[in-house]
Amino acid sequence: MATIGDVARAAGVSRSTVSYVLSGKRVISAETKERIEAAIELLGFTPNAGARALATSRTNVLGLYLQFQEDEFAPAMLQYILPVSTTSRAEGYDLLMVTDPDLAGAIRRTTSSHMVDGVVLLDVTYHDARLEPLRQAQQPAVLIGYAQDSAGFDSFDLDFGEAARMAVDHLAERGHREIVLLTPPDHVATRGGSYVWRFRDAAIERAARHGIRLSAHPGASRHPEIAESLDRALDALPGATALIVHNDATVAALPRLLDERGIRVPQDLSVVGVFSQGFGQAFSLPYTAVESLPDRLGELAVAQLVRRIADPSSAGAPVVRLIEPGFFDRGSTRAV
Amino acid sequence: MATIGDVARAAGVSRSTVSYVLSGKRVISAETKERIEAAIELLGFTPNAGARALATSRTNVLGLYLQFQEDEFAPAMLQYILPVSTTSRAEGYDLLMVTDPDLAGAIRRTTSSHMVDGVVLLDVTYHDARLEPLRQAQQPAVLIGYAQDSAGFDSFDLDFGEAARMAVDHLAERGHREIVLLTPPDHVATRGGSYVWRFRDAAIERAARHGIRLSAHPGASRHPEIAESLDRALDALPGATALIVHNDATVAALPRLLDERGIRVPQDLSVVGVFSQGFGQAFSLPYTAVESLPDRLGELAVAQLVRRIADPSSAGAPVVRLIEPGFFDRGSTRAV
DNA sequence: CTGAAAGCGCTTACAG
DNA sequence: CTGAAAGCGCTTACAG
Missing domain, CATH: 1.10.260.40 (lambda repressor-like DNA-binding domains)
Structure with a gap:
């Protein structure tokens, strides 16, 4: 060489x-x-990248740290990874993707050895163990998701409260008075997936304001539990005319589940989902959806991170930004 | 620090x-x-990683290079990425994930700057433009997939010929005499996805040997073309009692497509798919499948790459290894 | 069992 | 407009 x-x-x-x-x-x-x-x-x-890194203290590499939970619906993850990768490259950075089971340790290792100039955290939970090593790190970090104490970090997430209100309002306008909400599984909430309660609580509140009866139930992430939880939810409110599904695994399987039960959409039941355009396409979902915009989140997060790296002092106070969801009407709701 | x-x-x-x-x-x-x-x-x-790399000429980083084709069924990709990442870490390497649109350029850039100690190529095509910069590189590489001229590189892929024979034999044993095969879209074959013709040709040959009539048709990767291609394929052989689906997007949507057409499995039609266990679970597919084993491919590939890095001389001649598919009987075929 | 020193390949103040 | 030299933080032959 x-x-x-x-x-x-x-x-x-x-x-x-x-x-x-x-x-x-x-x-x-x-x-x-x-x-x-x-x-x-x-x-x-x-x-030579190593020599340059040694001389400049910059590697032009960002670290992306993500965990694959056993109980998670994997296909949804890729939608977040790709835009992070693409945007990083467009900004002149390569991407170190880390899936170590001990993510906190991996963050410590890669930041303190100066392998990366900045950190992107995906799928952040409310009390995220990865934040601690990040506070020790010299490199800036950006979170995609929502943590209780995100002090010091830029955070980007979907505004799940607004997403819930959009879904409820859409159905309210069409005259629905009884709605079933299927949430992510309980264990997701337990490990701090704040989007579970942010969506659910906002939906309940908004429904109450409309005088709508809304019955929220945890869905599942595996078969056959998915089908069982759907049945339980629908049985709990027999008069329901609409279903809001905030659960990837469930909504992906929903067309068949409803078919099997002889439930036609929207004649027998109006359905509103919460998923991205890409997800809807991959699974050919025929449901009107509040859109989760993973591309936009990835782009915003990386752009902000790069800004911080370039100019740590003048980039200002940490931003916590909840972005407004999109909306894609696929005609799966009707007026009652 | x-x-x-x-x-x-x-x-x-x-x-x-x-x-x-x-x-x-x-x-x-x-x-x-x-x-x-x-x-x-x-x-x-x-x-400090940079200093160490400079002194040792080793970074303990592997590069994973993948392209996301517009027309590709993205959810399938993650199954290959994860095992590569996990195995790399287990072997003591971090992973640089590169999705640059100009992958050949990205390979040149990252290898010649010595950012990586070795290269993993995913979704390799028959005439893969990424092989050229790899030949120039000093680092060893491993291919997951099958290229015409893989000289100099270790390659691992599923034995798609064997996969086809397993599917055909399974149906032959159950007395099927007319079979429809849905292949990946034509453009996948055009850009060199050799698994398309390796599977198809072996299926045709094996069917002929059994005296079975097999009609092969390209499927699609998007709706509504997926449904149209399915109809076309089924119409082409009205007496068919079985369907082999070697097409991710189609098999993912198949339960609903068949439901809509009032085709019951296996009463009206026996179905054999080609997909991994994880894929089947994510999409809750109820079909007997020849399994594609992405985990095993990722593990084998990374392990071999690491062996080459550790000892370039004694690792011997390049290996080209086609691994035997798995088989998962989900009861979607019946005797006729 | 341990140390002094050269060297890996860059960047960047300092000097002219 | 350009160069000589120090320095980034490690590793490893060489020496004792």
Whole structure:
């Protein structure tokens, strides 16, 4: 492998001059610059990343840390990973993806060894064990999700309260008076998936304000529990004319479950889901949905992180931003 | 951040001694070792990754390069990413995940700058443009998938020929004489997804040997084309008693598509799919399947790559290994 | 059993 | 407009 010294020798200049051509931090005469660029081309020179990192204390790598819960609906995860990766690259960063079972340890290891310039945390929980090592770290971090104590970190998440209100309002406008809500499984709430109660509580409150009867039930993430929880929920409110599903695994299986029960949408039951456009497409879901916008969250988060890395001081106080959901009417609700 | 010099000073030894305690490449007296370890603990010292990489020419990072095709069924991808990540970590490597649209360029950039010690290529095509920069690279690479000219690279893939024979044999044993095969879309074959024709050709050949009539049709990856292609395939062979589906997007939507058409499985139609256990679970697929084993492929590939990195010379000639599919009988086929 | 020193390949103040 | 030199934080032959 050619080094900067080889290039310098070939071009008849000093190593510093080559370095300045590379960085553009100095004006170099056109002629010299040309000679150097020719030498770079000829030798196929690429600066050594480790050496550069050592000299600059910057790696141009971001760390993405995520855990795959046994009980989680995996297909939903990729929608968050991709935009983070794409945006990182667009901003000039590569991405270290870490799925170590001991994520807190992995964060400690990779930040303190300066493998990464910044940290992206996915699927953040209310009391997230990963925040502690992050506070010790010198690198800035951004959270996708919502933690109780996010002090010091930029956070981005969907406004699940608003999502719930949008779903309830949509049904209220169509005259529905009894609604069943299927939430994520209880264990998701237990481990601190705040979107569970943020959505549920807002839905309950909004329904009450409309004078609507809303019955909330935890769904499941596996078969056959998914079907059982759906039955339980529907049985609990026999007069329900609408169903709000805030549960990936359930909504993915819903078309078949309803078919099997002979329930037609929207004739027998209006349905509103909570999922992204991509998710709806992958599973060919025919339901009107409040959209979760993972692309936008990933983009915003990475852009903010990069801003902090570039200028830690002037980037201002940490931002906690809840973004407004989208809405995609697929005609699965009717007026009653 | 504490450096190795800080630790050395605190422990009253030289930097080299600290380094040797870290690497274990020298016997250090118990007493000295203890003092050093205490200092490391006290100062919270972690070796700087860049400095270490510069000194050793090793980063302990593997690169995973994947492209998300517009027309691809994304949910299937994650099953390959996860085992690669998990196995890498278990082998002591972190993982750089690269999704640059210009993957060949990204490979060139990350290998020649020595950001990675080895390369994992996912979703390899028959004439894969990523192989060229890989040949220039100093780092070893492993392919998951099948390329025409994989000379010089270790490759792992499912034995799709065997997968096809297993599916056909299974149906043959049950007396089926007319079978429809739904393949991946044509454009997948066009861009070199060799599994398309490896499966199809083997299925056709095997069916012929059994004296079975097999009619192969390209499926689609999007709605509503998926439904149309299914109809076309079934119409083409009205007497068919069985359907083999080698198409992720189609098989994921199949329960509903068949329901809508009033086709009961297995009473009206026997169905055999080609998908992994995890995929079947995520989409609650009730079909007997030839299993694609992404976990095993990821593990084997990374393990082999690590072996090559550790000992480039003695690892022997490149291996091209087609692994035998699994089989999961979910009772979706019957005797006719 | 341990240390002094060279070297990995860059960047960047300092100097001219 | 360009160069000589120090320094980033490690590892490892060389020496004792």
